[in-house]
Amino acid sequence: MNSRAQHLEAFGRLLDIMDELREKCPWDRKQTMESLRHLTIEETYALGDAILDDDLAEVKNELGDLMLHLVFYSKIGSEKKAFDITDVLNAVCEKLIVRHPHIYGDVEVQDEEEVKRNWEKIKLKEGKNSVLEGVPKSLPSMVKASRIQDKVKGVGFDWDHKEQVWEKVLEEIEEFRHEEQVGNKDKMEGELGDLFFALINYSRFVDINPEDALEKTNKKFIKRFQEMERMMKKEGEDMLNMDLAAMDVYWEKAKITLG
Helix, strand or coil: CCCHHHHHHHHHHHHHHHHHHHHHCHHHHHCCHHHHHHHHHHHHHHHHHHHHCCCHHHHHHHHHHHHHHHHHHHHHHHHCCCCCHHHHHHHHHHHHHHCCHHHHCCCCCCCHHHHHHHHHHHHHHCCCCCCCCCCCCCCCHHHHHHHHHHHHHCCCCCCCCHHHHHHHHHHHHHHHHHHHHHCCHHHHHHHHHHHHHHHHHHHHHCCCCHHHHHHHHHHHHHHHHHHHHHHHHHCCCCHHHCCHHHHHHHHHHHHHHHC
């Protein structure tokens, strides 16, 4: 692998290229933090896809794209005389040192969970008004629920055993079914949200990331459905003229083919 000197040289090269693009390229000159925002979100999802696909070559490419964005924001910050890349890097270094007193201080911890609890306590001492203050409002709902649950766990607001959480899941299922049976649509929505929240909580207790789990199922379904379409087309079948039973035959064949 490359040396520390090569790491620094490559990072310096990116900074030089960013300076040049900002000065000479019409598109790059035009960009603002606001115009880059949606592109950064897109690149983050692209990185997530590459990670789930275990495509390390693509992970490398997407990390490069994200790195460019981070340098781009820092360049704009320097133009506004608000901050530059040095300020960004020093700030995160200082934050990591302060929030890891078991490494850079005399605090002793027993395990990962104690580290996380200390992290949340330190953040509150830094002036945060709420444990949940750092959860971005624009996060997708499932990711947001996971982060909320992680954060409140960090200050001890959590179930003791996974069996308690599973009981909550079953309770929420029954409450949703009751509201469905009586036809109360407003309460159905609320109970379905409670059910999702409980399931996400249970996934945490069994150490499964719910967002990853659902996205893997999405990818699996897409592959099977598209394989089913391919089989039908090969045999001259028109999906629009088939009933569910006939389509299900192809679905089972697709599952066997893909494994």
